[in-house]
Amino acid sequence: MPDSLRQFKADIFQALAHPTRIAILEFLSEGELSAGALIEKLGMEQANVSQHLAVLRAKQIVVNRKAGNQVFYSIRDPTIGKVLALMRKYFHAQLKETIGMLDEMEHTR
Amino acid sequence: MPDSLRQFKADIFQALAHPTRIAILEFLSEGELSAGALIEKLGMEQANVSQHLAVLRAKQIVVNRKAGNQVFYSIRDPTIGKVLALMRKYFHAQLKETIGMLDEMEHTR
DNA sequence: TCAGTATATGCGAAGATGCTAATATAACGG
DNA sequence: CCGTTATATTAGCATCTTCGCATATACTGA
Numbered sequence: 001m002p003d004s005l006r007q008f009k010a011d012i013f014q015a016l017a018h019p020t021r022i023a024i025l026e027f028l029s030e031g032e033l034s035a036g037a038l039i040e041k042l043g044m045e046q047a048n049v050s051q052h053l054a055v056l057r058a059k060q061i062v063v064n065r066k067a068g069n070q071v072f073y074s075i076r077d078p079t080i081g082k083v084l085a086l087m088r089k090y091f092h093a094q095l096k097e098t099i100g101m102l103d104e105m106e107h108t109r
Numbered sequence: 110m111p112d113s114l115r116q117f118k119a120d121i122f123q124a125l126a127h128p129t130r131i132a133i134l135e136f137l138s139e140g141e142l143s144a145g146a147l148i149e150k151l152g153m154e155q156a157n158v159s160q161h162l163a164v165l166r167a168k169q170i171v172v173n174r175k176a177g178n179q180v181f182y183s184i185r186d187p188t189i190g191k192v193l194a195l196m197r198k199y200f201h202a203q204l205k206e207t208i209g210m211l212d213e214m215e216h217t218r
Numbered sequence: 219t220c221a222g223t224a225t226a227t228g229c230g231a232a233g234a235t236g237c238t239a240a241t242a243t244a245a246c247g248g
Numbered sequence: 249c250c251g252t253t254a255t256a257t258t259a260g261c262a263t264c265t266t267c268g269c270a271t272a273t274a275c276t277g278a
Contacts (some may be wrong), residue, residue: 001135006128009196013131017123018236019115026110035255048237050256055235060203069245069254079199083192087118090188094169127266144225157267159226164265178224178275220278227272234265242257248250 015059020044021052022084024073028062029081032074124168129153130161131193133182137171138190141183 016022020042027033027041039049053073056062061080065072075081125131129151136142136150148158162182165171170189174181184190 003128006131008200009131010126010128013122014126017119017126019112019119022115022118077202079195079202083195086188086192091117093186093188
């Protein structure tokens with residue numbers, strides 16, 4: 001695989017590599033939301049959220065639609081949602097494994 | 110979802126957010142490899158590859174096994190491989206969309 | 219024990235990222 | 249046109265990341 005493809009993937013992962021942006025995508029995975037609605041749900045500075053949205057826009061992970069005064073955001077490709085779902089699964093697997101290890105330690109103590 | 114979970118996911122994505130580390134994982138997805146083999150396949154500085162491996166180790170994305178002189182690495186959870194496969198699919202979808210746009214521009218020119 | 223091979227780690231420079239505060243742009247109602 | 253609301257952008261600072269270089273550690277065979 002050419003390095004440019006890997007760079008592309010790395011860029012997408014980089015865009016996902018922030019808790020706030022993950023939160024934004026999780027909210028958006030349930031449907032379109034205005035920037036203001038996101039700001040309220042996240043409870044963060046307006047400028048900060050706007051910057052995170054800019055990152056997601058730059059990588060074309062989200063698209064926006066202007067409606068009068070407001071800007072509505074949505075996830076462009078549902079595959080991104082699947083990636084997040086897989087990560088959830090991954091997290092659970094890791095958690096179970098950790099618990100299993102703790103269990104074993106408990107028994108062999 | 111609590112923020113700690115999002116932080117966890119973000120940390121994993123951060124670990125994936127580098128072309129070299131993606132290359133490493135792609136090589137490892139075909140099976141266990143020694144650090145030396147990876148260095149050769151990647152054609153990069155030994156110390157650099159070792160640092161990237163350290164990042165992947167820290168997030169427990171890869172595990173290592175010592176065998177005499179060498180250290181063999183492998184992917185701990187195949188879910189990570191699935192995430193990479195999904196990203197490949199995502200890339201193709203994006204590519205197709207871009208080509209489609211170019212096509213349209215061509216026709217309406 | 220010593221030389222050689224394989225791998226990891228520490229350090230400093232250069233660049234990227236994320237935050238806050240301030241400011242800019244755009245659309246609306248009056 | 250004016251003030252207000254919604255959103256984006258800029259600037260400055262602190263922190264993190266990545267790299268190359270040097271060095272450390274660990275194992276092997278003589």
